[in-house]
Structure formats: structure tokens, C-alpha cells
Amino acid sequence: MATKTETKSGSAGGNKAHRSAFSWGDSDSGMLLGAAAAGAALGLAANMGRKFFVQYASAASGDWSETLKTEHEMALAIFDKMQATDDSQTMSRSHLLAKLKYALSKHAIQEEMVIYPALRQATDTEEADHLNEDHGYVKTYLYELETMAGDDPQWLARVGDFRTMIEEHMREEEDEIFPRLRDRLSDEQNAKLATMMNKEGFKFA
Template sequence: MSAVTTNAPVQDVIELLRFQHEQIRDLFDLVGKSSGRAREEAFHRLVRLLAVHETAEEEIVHPVARRALPGGEEIVADRLAEERAAKEALTELYGMDTGEPEFLARLDRLRDDVLAHARAEEREEFSRLRDAFSDAQRRALAGAVKAAEASAPTRPHPGAQGAGANLLAGPPLAVMDRARDLIRDALK
């Protein structure tokens, strides 16, 4: 399965990230409305999108925001705390059977947290990044985000957070995750 995000029809980093937030919302809805094998497949797509999206934000977007925006340190610290909590919850969900009764209740809590996080990013980080960078710079950042996503892990790894940790641990985790994805898909 290819990364959902690399085929986004946008070139501006802010549009790209907002497009991905829409995909995330849609996948949460699809997981909640599906059952059986369809729910499991939709959930794996959601996990993959969240993992590569957050990794790219941690490697590219947050470091830029930290340096370029007034109050960037605090903004990014808040977003990273939210991302860490979401990764931990997603890791727990990933270990569950999607048919378990508790799965949907926990998924709903995660959905609320992830969508609140996305709104905070869009309001406090993305809108200010749009003002801080030219069209050409935002296009270059979109290319960097897509490149980071291409080599990002496809599962949440709460211990690997932030640009440095992602750059160090990300590639081996990505190789392992992508191998697991291939095996899982082959056994369907």
C-alpha cells in the first residue's frame, strides 16, 4: 500500500497538511462506520496516514515553526505533547482487535483528541506559517514534507518524537513497519 499522503493534489505545505487533516477526518468516519475486514483495512490506512503525517510534521514543520514564529517554542511544545498522547493511544488501539466492543469507544476518544490537535495546528501554527513564508518557500516545504513521508514509519512509535529522534530512529523503524505492512497485506 502506498502512502496516502504523497498523492495529495496540492503543492503548498499548508494546503497539503490541511488536505491530510481532511483525509484523517474521513478515515476516522470510515473506520467508525465500517465493520469486519473493511473496518480493519480502514483502520490500518488511518494508522499509516497518522504515522507518516506526524513524522513529517515533527521533522519538517515543527522545527520551522519553532524558529520562524514568535512564541514558536511554546506552540510546538504544546503540539508535540498532543502528538505524544495520540501516539500512545493509537499504539494501544493498534494492539486491539477492531471488532472488540471497547475499540470504537477508544477510537472516538482518539478521534476527538486528534481533531482538536489538528484544529490547534491549523489555527496556531499553519495560519502563521502561511504569513511567514512566500509561496515558493511553502512549495519547497511541501516537497520536504512529502520526502519525509516517503521514508517515515507507518506505525506510531511514541518514543521516537521530534526531528532528531525521527531522523535517527525513523529509517530503521520505517523499514520494519513497511516490511510488516507487506506481510500483513500478503496474508489477506
Template sequence: MMLLAGGAGLMLGLLANPARKLAVQAPTMLKGEWDEALAAEHKATLAVFDLLEKTSSDDTARRSFHLMQIKHMIGKHAFQEENVVYAAMRQRGLLEQAQHLNEDHGVVKQLLFDLTMMPKDDARWLETARTLRGNLETHMAEEENDTFPKLRAALSEQENAELAKAMNKEGLKLA
């Protein structure tokens, strides 16, 4: 009986991770179009920034929690963009734009590291978080208003669908 219960527990544990991954990636997958999905992820990330910016210096646990959420969201998002979208941009001759956006990701990762290492009650912490948000908003606007429409137009309907599928597969890896 004990062995059966242990086996059932193991099976539930093995099934829980794929279910969790699908739940995390589902909002992106349900958008259908790759560019709309990425824009939705942008919006969701900014919503967590809204919560983070409402914290005070004595609310270090909440700052840490929201920073962890943002790091996970941005990490998964960047993985999708860098491994699929920016690669497709390079294939279509959008080399400089892909390189520029990739460099933006490096700046974002540095600011995330700085926030992680800085004491959450440091007077500069919220200012650094706002700098990060400003950089992200500029990056997001560039993607949504310029780069993504150029890539979408350069691809056929089938290629856009394949790009969305490939992007979601990458997202599931880190979800």
C-alpha cells in the same frame, strides 16, 4: 530467455516502489501549498475514520483494515510535520506551540497503540477510536486555524515554497 524475463521482472519491481510512493504522495504534492496539503491530509484521514465508525463489533477485519490505513496516514503525516513544519516553527520562535503539537502526536500514537493491541470486538474499541478522532479533530483545528497561519505569515513566499518541497520529500520517505 529465463534470465531476460527475470531481469525484466526485477526492473519492474524496482520501478514499482517509486511509482507507488509518488501515487501516495501525489495528492499532497498537488496541493502546492504546505498548509493546504496538510489540511487535505487531515480531511482524508477523517474520511477513513467515517468508514471505521460505521463498523460493528463483529466486523473485526474491516476495523483492522481501516486502523491500518489510519496508522499509515497519520504516521506519514506526523513524520512530515515533526521533521519539517514543527522544526520551522521552532526556528521562527513558535517553540511552545511546536512542543504542544508534538506532545499531541504522542497522545495520538498511544491511542493508536491501544487500538492495535485491544481486541477489535472489545466493547471499548469504538469508544477509543472516537476518543482518538476527537483528539485529532482538536489538534487539526488548532493547526489549521491558528498555528499554520502564524507560520505561513512568518515565512516569505520562497520560504513557504521551500517548506512545501521539504515536507513532500519527507512524505515520500514513508509513502
């Protein structure tokens, strides 16, 4: 996103019984590493649990548009954190940019593989092509920010330009295009779209 070599104990008795499976030389460090690993596993499980719950709920309700709206809000929350940084926080900027790229890439896959084709099928070919073209600009902004130094004085300005562009794209989807598509479809068709979209999301995760 140094490896250590495990030190084998010369004792076959009591000392071995006190060693953790995560130990690399002493029981204290082993306990700490074990606790850290357990904590990370619990955190991952909790995150996956929340993700599964949100995506399962959207699939069950057929409310794919609400799921995409929530993902929009999550991306904007990352933008908030990025815009709160200063030029000395290059590591934070790099980390947040990676999070934003992941969130937007997963989101784009869901839309491009399921929602935009459904738009085309509903004869909204021009709108689907327009939204897909916007995704090309999203990739361009991500590339520019990844190749720009984290302490570049223009970094925040570019983030601001990116946010302005993507907010316009999001509002167009949320306020006009997606509601119109959703209203054209039956409950069964909307539920099928939600199921297909969430399947694509899980593939990306």
C-alpha cells in the same frame, strides 16, 4: 501483510508457447493470475500517480498547509469508516486501523521533521512542543486500539475519544498555528518548506 511451486512443462513445443509467465499448472489459472497482477500494477501506478501529482503540486505552489489540511481530511474519512463498523466486523476494523496508522504516521513524520522545526525557528517553540506532545498521544491511542480486541464493546468508544482528540489538534493547526506561520514566511520560504515536507513524505511511502 502460501507460496506455490511452479510446475514445469514436459513439452518443449506448442504447450509451452501457450503458458503464461504467471502460470502454475494450467493456462487458465495463469491468465487469471496474470490479469490480477496487471490490475494490481495498474492500481499501484494510479495511486502513485495521484500521490505524485498532489505532492508535486503542493511543492510547486508552496502550499504545504493545504497539503496537510487535505491529509487531515483523509484521516477523518478513515475515522468515518471505522465508526460505521460493528463488533462483528473485526477484519474491517483491523484493515482500517492499519490504514489510519499509516496515514497518521506519514503525516506526523512530515510535520515533526519539517513544519515543527520551522515553527521553533520562527520562535514558536512553545506551540511546536505542544503539537509534538499531541503526537505522543496519537501514538498511544494507536497502540491501545492495536492491542484491543476488534470485537471489544469499548472499541468504538475509544475510536471516538481518539477522533475528538485529533480533531482538536487538527483545528488548532489549521485555524491558528499554520496560517500564522505561513504568513510570517516569504513565498520562497513556503515553497522550500513544501519541497522539504514532500521529500519526507516520499521517504516514508
